[in-house]
Structures are given as structure tokens and as C-alpha cells.
Amino acid sequence: MEVPALWPYHAVLMITGFLLLSTGMLIARYMKREQWWLKVHETIAISGAIIVISGLLMAIYMVSSSTGIHFRVPHTYLGAIVIIFVAMTPILGYAQLKSESIGMKIRTIHRWSGRIALVLIFLNMLSGILLVGIIG
Ligand code: HEM
Ligand code: HEM
Numbered sequence: 490m491e492v493p494a495l496w497p498y499h500a501v502l503m504i505t506g507f508l509l510l511s512t513g514m515l516i517a518r519y520m521k522r523e524q525w526w527l528k529v530h531e532t533i534a535i536s537g538a539i540i541v542i543s544g545l546l547m548a549i550y551m552v553s554s555s556t557g558i559h560f561r562v563p564h565t566y567l568g569a570i571v572i573i574f575v576a577m578t579p580i581l582g583y584a585q586l587k588s589e590s591i592g593m594k595i596r597t598i599h600r601w602s603g604r605i606a607l608v609l610i611f612l613n614m615l616s617g618i619l620l621v622g623i624i625g
Contacts, residue, residue: 490562490620491555491556492620492621492622493551493552493554493555493556494551494555495547495550495551495554495555496551496617496621498547498551499544499547499548499551499617500617500618500621502540502541502543502544502547503541503544503610503613503614503617504614505537505540506537506538506540506541506543506544506575506610507537507541507607507610507611507614508537509533509534509536509537509540510533510534510537510538510541510575510603510606510607510610511607512533512537513529513530513531513533513534513537514534514603514604514607516529516530516533517530517603531582534578534579534582534603535579538575538576538578538579541571541572541575541610542572542575542576545568545572548565548568552565562620563616564613564616564617564620567609567612567613567616568613570609571606571609571610571613574602574605574606574609575606575610577602578599578602578603578606581595581598581599581602582599582603584599585599
């Protein structure tokens with residue numbers, strides 16, 4: 490199968506975004522003893538989310554300027570689901586801090602939405618790598 494020539498730009502953005510989001514998650518998990526953890530978690534996670542969204546825009550552009558057929562392969566469907574979690578998680582992150590009453594419930598959802606986002610990004614990264622034929 491032909492893959493769009495611009496794929497390396499898309500892949501680099503997605504892999505960088507994944508690394509930032511993973512770092513953000515590890516800080517929330519293991520650095521809570523430090524008083525700076527929340528600020529750093531927030532900044533790194535938001536940067537990761539922005540880079541993943543940029544990777545999405547790159548993907549849409551690259552498909553438009555090659556085959557023009559969006560949603561051609563399963564990678565794109567999983568990619569669309571990934572984007573929903575990556576957009577939703579930071580919103581929940583801020584929301585949990587705004588509301589005292591339902592903050593704890595939102596916190597649980599934020600944690601799970603973040604974890605699911607990371608697992609799905611990882612799987613879609615593998616699917617992208619298989620798609621372009623670096624491995625497999
Ligand atoms: C990890 C997160 C990733 C996400 C969320 C993601 C998401 C997407 C989306 C939504 C599209 C479809 C764009 C459209 O149809 O308009 C796409 C296409 C594509 N992605 Fe990714 N991607 C990721 C990683 C990767 C990686 C690491 C590679 C390569 C190593 C890759 C290679 C490709 C290729 C070749 C296409 C074009 C498929 C086609 O020709 O229809 N992706 N990606
Ligand atoms: C896409 C971006 C984000 C991801 C993937 C993410 C992911 C996570 C994950 C996985 C945890 C749980 C860590 C653990 O296992 O203990 C967590 C905790 C937390 N996150 Fe985020 N996060 C993101 C953005 C944000 C933002 C923007 C804020 C707002 C300041 C935020 C605030 C928090 C807080 C307060 C906790 C602590 C909850 C607790 O465990 O007590 N997060 N985040």
C-alpha cells in the first residue's frame with residue numbers, strides 16, 4: 490500500500506507528544522511529594538496534548554495532499570479515538586481543580602481518561618509504524 494510521503498513529520502509529532510504525555514503521567518504518579526509536581530504535570534501534559542493535536546493536523550494535511558481518502562485504514566479510526574481522549578483529559582484535569590464538591594469524582598475520571606489515552610496512543614504508534622513498514 491502507498492503511504493503518504495509526509496508521514497515522518499506526522500510520526501515525529503506523535504512520538505514527541507507521546508513522550509511528553511508519558512513524562513507528565515509519571516510526574517503525577519511518582520513526584521507528588523514535591524511541591525512543584527502539579528505545575529510541571531500540567532505544563533508537560535498540555536504541551537504533549539498540543540503536539541498530538543498538531544500531529545493530527547499534519548495527518549489530515551498529509552492525507553489530503555496524497556490519496557485524499559480520509560479514514561482509509563484502521564490506524565486512522567484508532568487515531569480519531571485517541572484524539573478524543575487527548576482533548577478530554579486536560580479539560581477534566583482543570584475541571585477537577587475548579588469544583589470542590591464533584592472534584593474527587595472528576596479526578597478519578599481524569600486519571601482513567603489519561604491512562605486510556607496513553608495506552609491507545611502507544612497502540613496507535615505501533616499501528617502507524619506497522620503501516621509504514623519500518624517493522625513487520
Ligand atoms: C501515536 C499517535 C498517532 C495518532 C493519534 C495518529 C493519528 C492518525 C490519523 C487520525 C490519521 C488519519 C488522517 C486522515 O485520514 O485524514 C493518520 C494517518 C496516518 N498515520 Fe498516524 N497517528 C499516530 C502515529 C503514527 C505513527 C507513529 C506513524 C508512522 C510511523 C503514523 C503513520 C500514519 C500514516 C502513514 C497515515 C496515512 C494513512 C493513509 O494514507 O490514509 N501515524 N494518523
Ligand atoms: C492530556 C493531558 C493529561 C494527561 C494524559 C494526564 C494524565 C494524568 C494521570 C494518568 C494521572 C494519574 C497519575 C496516577 O496514576 O496517580 C493524573 C493526575 C492528575 N492530573 Fe493530569 N493529565 C493531563 C493533564 C492535566 C492537567 C491540564 C491538569 C490541570 C492542572 C491535571 C491535573 C491533575 C491532577 C490534580 C492529578 C492528581 C490526581 C490524583 O492522583 O490525586 N492533569 N493526570
